[in-house]
Every structure is written in structure tokens, then in C-alpha cells.
Amino acid sequence: MRTTTTEKLAELQGNPGNVRNICILAHVDHGKTTLADALVASNGIISQRMAGKLRYLDSREDEQIRGITMKSSAISLHFHNDTGEFLVNLIDSPGHVDFSSEVSTAVRLCDGAIVVVDVVEGVCPQTHAVLRQAWLENIRPILVLNKLDRLITELEMEPLQAFIHLQQILEQVNVVTSELFTADVMSLYSSDPTQTEGGTQQTHDWHEEADEQEHKNIYFSPDLGNVVFASAYDGWGFTIDQFADIYGKKLGMNVEGLQKTLWGDFFLNSKTKRIMKGAQLKGKKPLFVQFVLESIWSVYEAVLIRRDMEMTKKIQASLGLKMNVRDTRQNDTRVLLQAMMGQWLPISSAVLGKVVEKLPSPLEIAEEKIEKLMCNQARRFDSLPPQTQALKQDFLACSSSEEKPTIIFVSKMVPVDKTALPQNKQRPLTEAELERRREAARQRHAVRMEQRQAAEEGGAETQGKENGQADGQAVADWPANKPGVAEDLEGQVFVGFARVYSGRVRKGQKLYVLGPKHDPARALQKLTEARDLDATATVSDLSSDDHVTVATVTDLYMFMGRELEALESVPAGNVLGIAGLEDHILKSGTVSSTVACTAFTDLYFDASPILRVALEPTHPGEMGKLVSGLRLLNQADPCVQVLVQETGEHVIVTAGEVHLQKCLDDLQQRYAKIEITASSPIVPFRETIVPPPTMDMVNESIITQNSGNGNVIRKEFEDDEEVLERGLVRIYTPNKSCMVQIRALPLPPEVTDYLDENQLLIKTLDQYVSSKISDRHKADIQVGSKLKQSTKEAMKEFKEKLEKLFTEAGKQWKDFVEHIWAFGPKRVGPNILVNRVEEYDRLSIWDCLSNEKQKGKVFVRDYEYSVMSGFQLATLTGPLCDEPMRGVCFVMEKWEVAGNQPKMEKNTERIDKNERNSEICGENLEIKLSKVSLDTNSIESKSKETLSECNGSSKDSDTKSHENGLTNRSVSITSDKDETEEELVPSSKGQGQNLVQGHMSGQLISIVKEACLKSFQTQPQRLMAAMYKCNTQASTEVLGKLFAVIGKRHGRILQDEMREGSQMFNILASIPVVESFGFAEEIRKRTSGFASPQLVFSHWEVIDLDPFWVPTTEEEIMHYGEKADSENRARVYMNNVRERKGLKVDKKIVEHAEKQRTLTRNK
Ligand SMILES: Nc1nc2c(ncn2[C@@H]2O[C@H](COP(=O)(O)OP(=O)(O)OP(=O)(O)O)[C@@H](O)[C@H]2O)c(=O)[nH]1
């Protein structure tokens, strides 16, 4: 029976000081949902007896079947103790890596977290991950050490052993938090330049900071009151203050003193009755063992292990437990034990007691957290408009008064069946309604009787008809059976899983939905210009510079686990469900009553989706349903990506196999309701080049051409004129008007990894560079000053580290960082384009780091965009199998475009350059000069900007080029040029110009792309496979089988450690994603369920096999046979990808068919 009502909970919502928004976080299977069950049972929503067995918050069928949680779900609980009445909004999260995005959505809405650790398994990979999540979102955790019963029943530990074990586990957890803390403090110091000056000052500050933070309870310790010991399954839990209280009173000791010494190396001197230090040294029982663990052990011993009824009764009496008859008559002693322990040390009061005591209320939100929520890395809080900055006070006040702005963050959209909405549910009828129904039935009966009488009188034939009518009427009276209503109740609505940060949200309220790119400054200006926002627009109607829509809140709900309760309004500081936003928010978003509010920063997702499959309906005619189903799925799942590929295939990208299965089930049963066929998983690869190998396939050193000076060209390119040497190509357009000379080099692996790690910074960098290039008329704006100091510091550090990595890699990389031109593919990838074109001194991408004005600098040359696009295209689809490249450096050594001169603007600088280029490339001089006439005309509107700017700076540039040692020869060409110029000026405004430049830029894109690909091909090419990191725990018996499975799938064992005090091994392996399908299942089967791996994407690894390799030397043929195509994994993967993409595959299918037939017949 529920002990509380929705009205009571709604009332409690109004007092934010007594509200706690918390989530339960842990590694998979450490007991989160079981713990949540125990807490839910304390409110009478489920029975105490069923707690732990029901897993109430796992409401999906597949969650119950698989026994893992797949989504986060919330429930509001009522808790009261001596300090008052509290509302605890509890969110249970999944622990499986595939659903880590659900953890992010939960953590964002909370102020505190309960971190659960299984004391047998200890700290596991997801424990790290969730502690990190909590740290990043500035939420305060308490620790629950769970499954203590397993130490007694499974590991059969003695209390002392268990104490030492618990200390070790606690140590492990604290190591993780201290790592997070140190990393944070370090970054704080490195990003704040004022702190790095003066060594002594720094150390001093460091310690001060550390002490201060320590006070803030970053470490877990039972004496600090932030650790609960529990067995969620058996329903008990305690903190040491409970025992300090009991024994303090019993032994007449100081409770506070006892509280400080109960956990630690202290013992009780039985003679003096005093607490002494050094239990371990003196071989005494520590207090925790004597007072706490032994009592618990004795209960388990008596009830569960020895089943000693007499002893059990004694214990019951001494603990003052009142057992009901049903429990004492139980045959199953575990039930009896649970009843006893649950009464003695109820887990809910221990955990919730600590939650309300230790975790912050919404009123205690930190300023730092608000700033983090309101602006991302690239923006400084003080660069926001004053109205926006003023909102910080509203966050801090967390007031729900009318005049405060409403600010809500929606972290995910929860699909709810329409029939499950409170307004559509059949409620129990009230007495008055029952009476009315009875009356109606009576009347119907009377009518029927009358009719029957009439029929008897009038004849039998009308009888059936009349009867039918009456029945039909009766059926139609039932509202749910009305056809219109039934149709209405089909399908889903999306309810936003949200939190109110300020103000009060009401049903029917109109609010702004702020898109991710919303800029408060612009929106505010727009409003002052009295151009009101369109109240009817939905997210799909937004134009590219509008990022705000207006939505009406249709309903408000309180999440109650599997159910929703309707509410009229929700005040600040609470978690809620909000309806009416499904056309406005896709996955997450910010809703506010003022446009001055910024869109909250993106959620931090730990795992990126990697596993992609193509979907199609089993019956091709149902494509429409699939498409609309996919749209719903995309909105409902925070992590899934739904794409339509260029080929037209519908693809979903998921985090792993379990997630994929969940998405498919959802699509088939809920969103599309059709049968769906999924392709086998599409695994991404990367393409790269490596330094020439020194060994061949049979480990013989290669003494042929490769080992020479490295400039020898691969055989197939020997006769190719375009290939100058290994890795270097020079390509002309067919009409010889453009030439590029590009070299491909393998990047040092450390650099590639570093680039990958810093994608966010590269993106920010790119944004600034492109904004600068496009704002060239504002070339003198101080781009650097717009960046946040910490971002700038981070970028500086990024550049320095990059320089260091290049220097370490060798002399040949000197100066590369300064000349980086672009990153690719998609402008942020781990490949770089380097500018080594002589005397082309383009804008450095690092310019934003300096605060100096960049006035008058020539930024880019014409056609720069074409070169960039060519590079981006090449790196996006490599030559092996159209997969993106990774770790390749392209060096543009020469680049000539005939007649690329903005002459009519009288800018001599460019002309000089082109002439000099012509000089370099002597043999084409003639052709190019003849081209000039054509191309000078080709100025598209865009490049006019460049021209005017160049014009402005021509003086500077001129001087500069002379300083650079301009030769007499080039000066003379310049003067030649002036003549041509005069001729051409009149035609420069003609219509055909754009066309010519259009052609030119198209040609340039294609030759740059071609040159990149070709130079790539002249180097040794390799495929790179995505690798999973696989964490498994296994006992000694199944270790062999586990290794066999990993070996078969080309995996590698990275680490195998025996866990202290147990027979279990922690195994860390890496396995290629492409070999991982069914891996978890196979391991589970082969080890009879004793080991279940967790797979997380970790890195890209070169498959050290040339995909084009065939045995050539005698040894190789002897070793591998003539074709050896089955040995060549890289080739198999490459051909599979090519086949899937419909590319040409060079494969012999049958060789000597007749011979084979003869052979078979002869057998
Ligand atoms: N012996 C014992 N088993 C427990 C305890 N708590 C949970 N379990 C068991 O551990 C298993 C996993 O429990 P769950 O509560 O589903 O774990 P979870 O952390 O919610 O798992 P996910 O949501 O999938 O991450 C279940 O079989 C529980 O019965 C405990 O205190 N003692």
C-alpha cells in the first residue's frame, strides 16, 4: 500500500531546500536496480518482500529477460526523518557500456549521485566512467558498498578478512577520485597563467587547494559519513554512525569519538574500556570487526548457514525484532534472514538518510556548474550579454515565484504509449458514477423488456434486429470502444525528461525552445527590433539563422517509475516530465521563458556509436512505415544515429550489439510495427600509409629496392610520368592550366593519436579560421581576444605538444606545425595538409592565438577553397575501399594556376607570384601565359572581396616581396604583365567569367584529390581496424577457454591480473570490431556464463598486412602457397567493404574449373 500521495509529493516540490535530485550509478550488475527497489519499497509502492526480485524500474520486457537495465527511469519518493520531510527524485541508470549515453542524460539533471560498488567485483571500468561523469558534471557522490552478503556466503570470509577487503575496495575507489581530482587541478593551473608564475607560490597554492577540496569530501570514507555498507538484495544497509550511536549508548562512550574511530586501526582495551590505536600491530580486533561485522556475521551464521532456530530466536530477542508469523514459519531461511536484517538495519533509511544529509539540494548549485551549463569551451561567461549573465542569480536563487524566468533543460525524450498517460487511463469509478451507470443499465433493461413485449405482440421477425440495436448501443456507451477514441490512443507521445532550474512551469504556458546554435545576443536584438518570434514555427521550419521556436506546454507529469502522475505546475529544482515539445526538441534541448538564456552545453557522451547496420522492411512496400519508425527511434534514443547513406540505404549506428538489438526490437514492436531485415554490421575501417617495411612476410629482411634510399617507386608506378618519386606526384589538369605537386607521408602515430584526442580543439580552431577567412573585410578584428582564456591556453598547449611530438619524430618534420593548412576529413580529422608552396605565405591557422591585430596580412590565395575541398574529399574516401584516411600528411609542394592574377585591382604581388611560379615550371610558361587572357576574367563574386582586400594591402605586400629577395627577372616579368593587364581590364566584368573560374575550381578540386590519392598509393598502404577494448572477469577454470576465443578472433591480451583475495582474473584484451560479432555470446556460452565481456571502442590499429600482397619470393610461395588470399586478412576485409559498396573487386572466383570437375569425378 502506498504510504504517500501525489498531492503530498507535489506539495514537497515547493520547498527546494528539502528536495534531492539524485541518480544511482555503477558498473553493470552491481545492484543499482535492486537498491532502487528497496528504496521504492520504503514508500509502499512495491512490497518489501518483492523488493530486489521485481526490479520495478526495469519496466521493459527485454530488461527483465536480459536482467540488465537499458534506460534511465525516474521515481519520486517521500522520506522523513528527524530533520524533516524530503522529496527524493531518484533516477536509476543503466550500467552496461552500450547505454552509457543514458547515464549522461540522468547525471545532467541531478545534484548528487549514489555510486554503487559490488564488494566482490570491486572497481570496474564503468565505475571509473561513472565517477568521471559525476565529476565532469560537478555532482557530489556518496558511496554504497553493496553485496556484503557475498563476502559471507560466497567467499566465506572471516570478519577480519572482510574488513581488510573492504578497506582495499575503498582505496581503489579513492584512487579513481584522486586521479580525477589531480587531473582537474593540473588543468586549472595550466589554464590559469597567474598560477604558474613562481614555483614556491604554486606548491603552496596546490596544497591549500588540495586541503580545501578534501574538505569538500572528494574522498570516500565511512568516518566522513559518505559511505554506506549494504546488501541490497537482503534489504539491509548501515553507516558507521548508526553503530557508533548504538555502542556509544550501550558502553557509555563518547559517540563522536566512536564515530571517528570505528573505521580504522583502533581497538577497545577491554580492561581500561578505552579505545587505543594500532590494532593491527598488536594483533587486536579492530573496532569495526568487533562491533559491526561480527554482529552481522553471527546473524548470517545462525539463520542462513547453521539454521539454528534457537539461536535465531535469541538474536531476534536481543535486537528487539518483532517477526510476523508468516516469516518465522518460512522454509526458505533467506526470506527469514531478509525479514530480520531488513527490520534491524533497513537499507532505505540508511541510504536515504545519507542522501538527504550529504547530497546537496537544488539551492546549493555551484556557480561553477551554472557557468559550465551555460557556456561551452569556446565561450567565456563574461562575454555573454548582461541579461544572460544576470540569469546566474536566478539559477542560484532557484525560486519558483511568478516574476522569475522559467528555465528548463530537457535531457532526453521519453516515448510513452498514449494509453499509459494518466489522462487516458481508466480510473476506478466513484460511487456517484457507479450509481449513474447502474441507473443507465436499469433503463436499458426496461427498454429491452418493453421491446420484447412489443415484439411478442407484433411478430417474431423484428426481434433479432431490435436486440442487436440495443446491444450495439450498450457497446457504444463504453468510451474506449468508440472508434475515434481507440484510434487516438494508438501510438506514442514524447515526454521530455527534464528539470526546472528556475521559475515555475505551468500547463498551457508558452515557452521558447532554444536550439543548440541559439545566440542570446542576436535573439535579444531581434526582440528589441520588435520582430517577434514566430509562434507557430516548429523545429523543421527554422531557417539557418533562427534558432528559437515557441512551444506550448501541454501537460506536466511526475515520473513514478512505470507510471506518470499528472501535475498542474512544477516549481524550480525538480525533475519532471513535460509534454508538447516533440515537434521542437529532437533529443535534448533548453526551454525558457526568456531568449536571454543560452542553450545548455551538450551532454557529455562517453561512448560513441560505432556499430552500423543497414535496414530495410521485409516487405518492400512498407518503406514509409520504416522511415517514420526510424524518425521516432531517433528521437527516443539519446545515442542512436539514424542516417540515409548516399546509396539511399537507411542506416542506424548503435553503441554495441545489445543496443542494436534494443533498437531493432523497438522498431519492430513499437515504432514501425513491421518486420525489418537488418544487414550484417557495417564496420568502419580507416586507410593509412606506413613507412616502407624492412621485413617481408616470412620475416626475411627485404634487400631489394625498398631498402635503398626510400625514393624508389613502387613497381606499378615505374612508368608513370606523374609519379616523381615514392610518395611524390605532380599532376596537371588535362588542359595543362593547373599543376599541383603533392607528397604523401605517414604521420608519426603519436601525432595521429594526439590529433584524434583533440578533435574538439581542432573544431574550434577551424571555426575561427573559417570565420576569419569569410570575414576578410574585418581582417583586423582581434580573433584571439574572442576566445576564452582557458581555450586559448589549451590551444597553445595543443600547438606546443604537437610541435614536440613532431620534433621527437625526426628532423624531417621540422616546421610542419607552423605550416599546417587544414585538417581532414570533415575539417577535423587526423590527417593534415601542409603548405610548402614557396613564397605562399598564407594565414597561419595559429593566428588566433595571438592578440595582435592582423591588419593588412594576405590571408588566402584564390582557389584556396578548391585545394581544401580536394584534400577533404581525398581524405574522406581513400583509394583502398572508399573509407576515410587516418594518419596521412599531404604536403603541397608546388601549386600553379595559370593566370591567377587580380590584375585589374593593380595588385602586383600576386602577379609576381604567378610569374615566379611560371618560372619554376619553365616548360609550361608558354601555355600558361596564353591562358592568362581567359582566366583573368574569371572572378567570381566571392573572390572580389579578396581582391579589394589585397588591394588595400598591396603596398605592404610589395615591400615584403622585395624584402624576400625578389629577382630582377621576376620584376621584369611583372612589367610585362602590366601590358597584358591593360588589355584585359575591359572584359573583366563580362558574364562568362564565373563560368571560367567555375571550371578552374572544379578542375583544381579534382586534381588535388587525384594527387592526394595517387601519392597515397605510391606509399605502402594499409587498412586500419577499429579495436574494442574488452574487459572480462573470469575464474581460473575458464581462463583457457576465454583466451582461445580471443585468439580465434585475432584479439590480443593486454593484461591479466589476479584479483587480490579471490580466484578471479581481470582480463584486458583488445579485439578488432570486425571480429567481435557474437563475441560476448560465444564467451558466455564457452564459459557457461562465468565470464561476460564488456566491449568499448578504444582505438584504431594498423593491420600490418599489405592488402595487395601476393607471395612472390620462393620462400613466401613455399610458406603460403601461390595465392594465399585466405592468409591476407587485410585483403579479405578490403574486398568485403568494396563488395558492400558496389566497387570493383579484383577476385578470381574459379580457376581451372574443368580440372576441378575432373578431379571430383575421378574420386
Ligand atoms: N548477493 C547479492 N546479489 C545482489 C545484491 N544486489 C543485487 N544483486 C544481484 O545482482 C544482479 C544484478 O542486479 P541489478 O540490480 O539488476 O544490477 P544493476 O546494477 O541494476 O544492473 P544494470 O542495470 O544492468 O547495470 C541481480 O541478480 C541481483 O539479484 C546483493 O546485495 N547481494
Ligand SMILES: [Mg+2]
Ligand atoms: Mg539496473
